[in-house]
Amino acid sequence: MFQILKKTQLAPAIYLMEVEAPRVAHAAQPGQFLIVIVDEKGERIPLTICDYDAGKGTVTIVIQAIGASTMRIAALEEGDRFADFVGPLGHPSEFIHYSPEKLASTKFLFVAGGLGAAPVYPQVKWLAEHGVRSDVIIGAKNESLVLLEDEFRALTPNVHIATDDGSKGYKGLVTNLLKELVAVQGRRFDLVVAIGPMIMMKFVALTTKELDIPTIVSLNTLMVDGTGMCGACRVTVGGKTRFACVEGPEFDAHQVDFDEAMRRQGMYRTIEERKRAIEAERAAGHKCNIGL
Amino acid sequence: MANKIPRVPVREQDPKVRAANFDEVCYGYNMEEASLEATRCLGCKKPRCVEACPVSVRIPDFIRCIVEGDIAAAAKTIAQDSLLPSVCGRVCPQETQCEGACILGVKGEPVAIGKLERFVGDWGREHRLTLAEPAPRNGHKVAVIGSGPAGLACAADLAKLGYEVTVFEVLHRPGGVLQYGIPEFRLPKKEVVEPEVENVRRLGVKIETDVVVGRTLTIDQLMDEEGFEAVFIGSGAGLPRFMGIPGENLNGVVSANEFLTRTNLMHAYDQQYDTPIYTGDRVVVVGGGNVAMDAVRTARRLGAESSIVYRRSEAELPARREEVHHAKEEGIDFRMLTNPVEVLGDERGWVTGVRCVRMELGEPDASGRRSPVEIPGSEFDMPCDVVIMALGTSPNPLIAATTPGLEVNRRGCLEASPDGATTREGVFAGGDAVTGAATVILAMGAGRKAAAAIDNYIQSKA
Numbered sequence: 216m217f218q219i220l221k222k223t224q225l226a227p228a229i230y231l232m233e234v235e236a237p238r239v240a241h242a243a244q245p246g247q248f249l250i251v252i253v254d255e256k257g258e259r260i261p262l263t264i265c266d267y268d269a270g271k272g273t274v275t276i277v278i279q280a281i282g283a284s285t286m287r288i289a290a291l292e293e294g295d296r297f298a299d300f301v302g303p304l305g306h307p308s309e310f311i312h313y314s315p316e317k318l319a320s321t322k323f324l325f326v327a328g329g330l331g332a333a334p335v336y337p338q339v340k341w342l343a344e345h346g347v348r349s350d351v352i353i354g355a356k357n358e359s360l361v362l363l364e365d366e367f368r369a370l371t372p373n374v375h376i377a378t379d380d381g382s383k384g385y386k387g388l389v390t391n392l393l394k395e396l397v398a399v400q401g402r403r404f405d406l407v408v409a410i411g412p413m414i415m416m417k418f419v420a421l422t423t424k425e426l427d428i429p430t431i432v433s434l435n436t437l438m439v440d441g442t443g444m445c446g447a448c449r450v451t452v453g454g455k456t457r458f459a460c461v462e463g464p465e466f467d468a469h470q471v472d473f474d475e476a477m478r479r480q481g482m483y484r485t486i487e488e489r490k491r492a493i494e495a496e497r498a499a500g501h502k503c504n505i506g507l
Numbered sequence: 508m509a510n511k512i513p514r515v516p517v518r519e520q521d522p523k524v525r526a527a528n529f530d531e532v533c534y535g536y537n538m539e540e541a542s543l544e545a546t547r548c549l550g551c552k553k554p555r556c557v558e559a560c561p562v563s564v565r566i567p568d569f570i571r572c573i574v575e576g577d578i579a580a581a582a583k584t585i586a587q588d589s590l591l592p593s594v595c596g597r598v599c600p601q602e603t604q605c606e607g608a609c610i611l612g613v614k615g616e617p618v619a620i621g622k623l624e625r626f627v628g629d630w631g632r633e634h635r636l637t638l639a640e641p642a643p644r645n646g647h648k649v650a651v652i653g654s655g656p657a658g659l660a661c662a663a664d665l666a667k668l669g670y671e672v673t674v675f676e677v678l679h680r681p682g683g684v685l686q687y688g689i690p691e692f693r694l695p696k697k698e699v700v701e702p703e704v705e706n707v708r709r710l711g712v713k714i715e716t717d718v719v720v721g722r723t724l725t726i727d728q729l730m731d732e733e734g735f736e737a738v739f740i741g742s743g744a745g746l747p748r749f750m751g752i753p754g755e756n757l758n759g760v761v762s763a764n765e766f767l768t769r770t771n772l773m774h775a776y777d778q779q780y781d782t783p784i785y786t787g788d789r790v791v792v793v794g795g796g797n798v799a800m801d802a803v804r805t806a807r808r809l810g811a812e813s814s815i816v817y818r819r820s821e822a823e824l825p826a827r828r829e830e831v832h833h834a835k836e837e838g839i840d841f842r843m844l845t846n847p848v849e850v851l852g853d854e855r856g857w858v859t860g861v862r863c864v865r866m867e868l869g870e871p872d873a874s875g876r877r878s879p880v881e882i883p884g885s886e887f888d889m890p891c892d893v894v895i896m897a898l899g900t901s902p903n904p905l906i907a908a909t910t911p912g913l914e915v916n917r918r919g920c921l922e923a924s925p926d927g928a929t930t931r932e933g934v935f936a937g938g939d940a941v942t943g944a945a946t947v948i949l950a951m952g953a954g955r956k957a958a959a960a961i962d963n964y965i966q967s968k969a
């Protein structure tokens with residue numbers, strides 16, 4: 216079980232893996248995530264379900280190696296197995312419950328920042344399968360980090376690219392491109408779904424609040440169990456404490472306390488940085504000498 | 508007279524040494540000590556101890572076997588009523604159950620029933636005693652949700668009756684609270700919990716980890732698509748409560764469940780494992796139950812100066828008496844009649860302390876308990892780096908929310924009859940999921956009752 220059937224590199228330090236997990240594939244819906252454990256000593260790492268094929272019994276994940284655990288996952292090769300792979304977790308995106316009329320009349324704009332393209336993809340795909348052509352903004356630092364562009368273009372003609380350095384598409388932040396689509400091009404959107412780094416989601420939320428467009432974000436908080444048992448994932452939404460793993464991960468962006476959420480993400484930063492340094496050394500083949 | 512012998516003391520790890528390691532605190536009796544302690548039992552005709560044990564372990568009978576030197580017979584005697592003697596002997600609140608009622612306790616020290624039970628359980632495991640064989644299959648399939656004491660007990664009994672049983676567990680290791688909650692120094696995982704789970708597997712029970720019932724699979728799918736004729740829900744009460752006071756989302760405030768899961772299930776105390784844990788130099792644990800004691804003693808072992816803050820007085824501490832005693836020996840600071848009103852933080856959002864008020868006990872309430880009331884103007888601050896909330900838990904709503912027809916009460920507990928039948932036909936439940944947070948032995952008892960009811964239900968349909 217949980218064997219990696221396919222691994223491809225999408226960008227520097229970003230990999231796509233297709234994993235054998237029939238039960239998860241059978242139950243997965245857009246908006247949901249799963250938890251993987253790399254081996255006996257691994258952490259429980261939450262990852263978005265990027266794609267799923269119930270027929271083949273496979274689930275696709277996209278992983279960015281940013282710390283010790285994600286580096287260990289990224290080092291797995293085709294044929295290797297995850298010790299554990301559990302899901303789907305969290306609620307599916309709300310729009311899958313829309314009536315056909317509401318679906319047809321809603322104009323969706325997705326804003327995918329960096330790795331956020333992974334969670335956005337199954338949502339755009341689901342909508343395309345239900346006859347809805349959404350707009351998608353893919354934002355990235357530079358051209359090499361623009362993820363899944365061809366895959367999005369196969370689903371909808373309305374794909375917009377924004378890069379910080381202008382190496383591809385619009386030069387500038389996704390929030391500016393969003394404003395331009397609305398204010399300059401006069402596009403109307405009924406729902407914005409923004410997924411990416413917390414800081415990006417915060418600014419998209421501020422922008423759409425100004426533009427008065429309802430907005431959903433998917434919160435990548437710290438998590439341990441992912442089942443509502445620990446409260447590590449708690450966030451403040453509308454002044455109330457919510458558990459992102461079971462009550463989310465998607466929430467009304469205009470209600471989220473992003474500053475608190477960003478601060479809480481850094482709870483274990485010092486310990487994590489130390490582990491990451493050790494892992495980087497190990498991966499580079501050096502002998503670890505950082506005091507283990 | 509036999510009862511003139513003083514209660515045989517149990518050997519324990521030196522408090523100073525153990526406050527810095529995760530090895531088991533209590534070494535338990537050896538054969539000689541157990542035999543001596545066993546002679547203290549009067550073998551009462553109407554044993555009060557048995558009445559006070561939630562599963563009516565035949566206490567004088569198994570103790571007599573110890574006196575006669577036949578430990579295998581003692582193990583078989585216990586096995587008629589309890590499947591987890593090594594666990595229950597270690598974690599039951601004996602002082603309010605079996606030992607609390609022992610006749611010897613009226614004038615002196617009760618028989619050390621728990622320690623004797625543990626001795627027998629450990630002996631049986633070490634001598635690879637087989638207490639039950641897999642039964643011939645009867646052709647019926649039952650699903651069990653959750654691998655805690657309730658689920659394991661239900662699964663084992665059904666397997667012994669010939670059912671094909673699959674246990675679905677969301678975590679990556681089976682055992683429920685025995686695995687993720689109760690720490691190693693009180694209940695060793697490799698030596699005790701894992702072999703007990705293995706025993707259940709040996710009866711032919713299949714345990715599928717990494718399955719979230721309600722998400723990966725629903726109860727309807729289990730029954731309609733996977734051919735299970737009945738389902739037992741033993742999903743526990745894992746949802747942690749918080750106080751709702753200002754500052755509770757500061758960095759450094761965690762639930763006891765998070766703290767204990769990181770250490771027990773994820774081995775965060777061991778540098779070889781990836782999961783991080785943070786204690787800083789000073790930890791304050793809010794609460795007075797077993798969970799609070801486990802959290803505070805874990806924090807101590809991770810090197811932090813650790814305190815308990817509890818709003819009632821010491822007499823009301825709901826934790827096992829032995830744990831309170833051990834915690835004190837290990838240097839835990841107890842602040843009774845104290846209640847947090849705010850968690851304090853710095854400008855970066857990290858905990859710097861807790862603001863507390865002193866309490867006094869007021870008039871007894873309807874339940875007869877004297878409830879604590881704040882003393883006006885008694886606020887004071889306790890500096891600390893981490894605050895652990897151990898305020899109790901309630902059942903996770905996921906299964907009820909995804910199973911049409913399954914009803915819960917106001918406290919979020921599943922509605923079930925005394926034999927475990929829920930409001931959905933063919934679906935049974937027991938343990939913390941029904942009662943709210945309780946004890947291992949009650950959960951196990953509920954699992955066994957439900958197994959009998961499931962057998963009845965399936966046989967009456969067949």
Ligand SMILES: Cc1cc2nc3c(=O)[nH]c(=O)nc-3n(C[C@H](O)[C@H](O)[C@H](O)COP(=O)(O)OP(=O)(O)OC[C@H]3O[C@@H](n4cnc5c(N)ncnc54)[C@H](O)[C@@H]3O)c2cc1C
Nearest residue numbers: 261262263277278279282283284285435436437438480487
């Ligand atoms: C619902 C959800 C979906 C996610 N989807 C993806 C995905 O599809 N692909 C992907 O690459 N990453 C995804 N993440 C983030 C991923 O879980 C973290 O990058 C990973 O846990 C970091 O672990 P690490 O040990 O490699 O890095 P660390 O060194 O531990 O942490 C690096 C940074 O990530 C943050 N972080 C640490 N642990 C977690 C955690 N458990 N959850 C979230 N953030 C954390 C830290 O605050 C730190 O800033 C998702 C997170 C959530 C909650």
Ligand SMILES: Cc1cc2nc3c(=O)[nH]c(=O)nc-3n(C[C@H](O)[C@H](O)[C@H](O)COP(=O)(O)OP(=O)(O)OC[C@H]3O[C@@H](n4cnc5c(N)ncnc54)[C@H](O)[C@@H]3O)c2cc1C
Nearest residue numbers: 653655656657677683684688720743938939945946947950
């Ligand atoms: C820290 C701590 C210390 C304790 N100390 C003591 C003690 O000293 N003595 C004592 O008697 N009692 C103690 N208790 C209480 C005791 O552990 C519980 O009452 C007992 O474990 C309840 O058993 P259970 O089988 O009902 O549930 P649990 O042991 O909670 O097991 C439930 C299992 O179901 C799984 N599950 C939940 N939802 C799902 C789902 N949707 N799909 C699949 N699986 C699911 C969970 O992951 C878990 O493994 C303590 C509890 C804690 C937390």
Ligand code: SF4
Nearest residue numbers: 560564595599604605
């Ligand atoms: S199961 Fe618990 S209460 Fe019953 S006799 Fe054993 S230790 Fe005592």
Ligand code: SF4
Nearest residue numbers: 548549551556609610
């Ligand atoms: S009450 Fe005490 S003395 Fe009597 S049978 Fe029970 S353990 Fe023995």
Ligand code: FES
Nearest residue numbers: 441443445446460
């Ligand atoms: S991750 Fe533990 S409750 Fe959400």
Ligand SMILES: [Mg+2]
Nearest residue numbers: 282283284487
């Ligand atoms: Mg990490």
